[in-house]
Amino acid sequence: MKKNIGVVMGGYSSEYKISLKSGDVVCKHLNTDKYNVYPIHLLKDKWVYIAEDGSETPINKGDFTVTVNGNKIEFDCVFNAIHGTPGEDGYLQGYLELLNIPHTSCPMYQAGLTFNKRDCLATLKPFGIKCATSYYINKGQEINEDEIIAKVGLPCFVKANKAGSSFGVSKVHTKENLATAIETSFKEDDEIIIESFLDGTEVSVGVITYKGEVTVLPITEIVSENDFFDYEAKYQGKSQEITPARISDEMTQKVTEVAKKVYTTLKMKGFSRSEYIFVDNEPYLLEVNTIPGMTAESILPQQATKAGITLNDLFDNAIEEALNQA
Template sequence: MKKNIAIIMGGYSSEYEISLKSGQVVFETLDKEHYNAFRVHIFKNKWVYVDENEAEFPIDKNDFSVTVEGQKTTFDCVFNAIHGTPGEDGYMQGYFQLLNIPHTSCGMYQAALTFNKRDCLSVLKPYGIKTATSYYVNYGDTVDEPAIIDKVGLPCFVKANKAGSSFGVTKVYKKEELQYALEVAFKEDDEVIIESFLDGTEVSVGVITYKGEVKVLPITEIVSDNDFFDYKAKYLGESQEITPARISKEQEEKVNSVAKKVYEVLKMTGFSRSEYIFKDGEPHLLEVNTVPGLTKASILPQQAAAAGISLGELFGNAIEEALAN
């Protein structure tokens, strides 16, 4: 019997439009012989199933079901395509865990931890994972600009602590730019992380659980046409994403080892995509994404294709892994 799969998309953050695109690709790609796919839009003001005619039917949050023309449908598994909150920060994971509904993303704790850049990097440092030098500021704090620059130097990056798709990120060259950069970051979150600039090759590494085994996908080199890998570079074609990356065998082995270690130390499941910059030949972790972009042009699907895994296989495997667990 075919499984009923709810593909959740949308979300409450600035990333909702990207999420809708990712979710639509999953919907169009899932093997219809094995799965009944349902598009479910999750927004602050509504949770709805959207049918083929774009008609909307409310989701019953008591058991995450939908009733159409008197027929109630429950779901065997949820495919999580929500970037940002509430799909990538633990809220949906906790909800589905309480309802005992399998889902394709990592666990509640892992999602919450990885979505919080400051906490994630702090947890990984004792395991020898190298990172940029960082300084923390919360909304309402007195900003000690000399102390910040003394610790992280210039240029530096000012980032919203809990946000994705490079929303709330500014590269700062002069002390006079710090205050504006903080204002930009605080529009996305009330916590900020300020990091030293790492000058080196940037790569993105996908790690997934595939057929029961942790698998590191071919590495992607990021060459932004802009000052850094910002929103336009990620989604508007203003970058080169080169898979496999033009790095040495030694660099490849190092970053593969680190990415696999991060996945296993955090006890991850499902998809992950983490970014690294090589400094002095060593990969330094920037962040971990647990619901990466899933459009055909997105990095993780590109990496899967380079590994000989089609989109249909990638998405189907995620569902089967979730059902098996």
């Protein structure tokens, strides 16, 4: 009997449009011989199943079911394609776990931890994971620009602590631009992290559980046409994403080991994509993403393709892993 798979997409953050694209790609590549596929939009004002004709049917939030033509549909598994809240920060994971519905993302705690850049980096540093020097500010707190610059230097990066797709991120070259960058970040989150600039080769490393084994995918080198890997560079073609990365075998081995260590140390499951910058041939962790983009042009699917894993296989494996852990 075919499994009912709900593919959730959208979300409540600035990333919702990107998530809708990821979810659509997942729906198109799932094996309809094995699965009944239900595209589901989770938006601030509605949770709805989108039928082929574009009609919308509300999701019952009490048990995460949908009634179609008088039939109540229960989901055997949920494929989570939501970037940002509530799909990447632990809220959806906790909800589904309380309902005993398997899902393709990492567990609630890991999602919440990795979505919080400050907490994630603080957790990993004692395990020997190298990170940039950082400074934290909460909204309403007094801002001492001289103190910030004395700690992290210039240029530096000002980031919203809990946001993705480079929303709320600025590269600051002068003290005069620091206040504006902080204000921009606070539009996305009430916590920010300011990090020292690391000058070196940037790479992205996908790590997944594939057929029961923690698997590091081929590494991607990021070459941005802009000042850094911002929204334009990520989604509007203003970057080169080169897989495999043009780095030495030694650098490849180092970042592969670190990425796998991050995944296992955090007790991750499902997908992850972590970003690093090499300084003196040593990889420094920038952040960990647990719901990476899933379009054919997105980095992790590109890496999977290089590893000989098709999108169909990648998505099918995610569902199988989730069902096996249930």
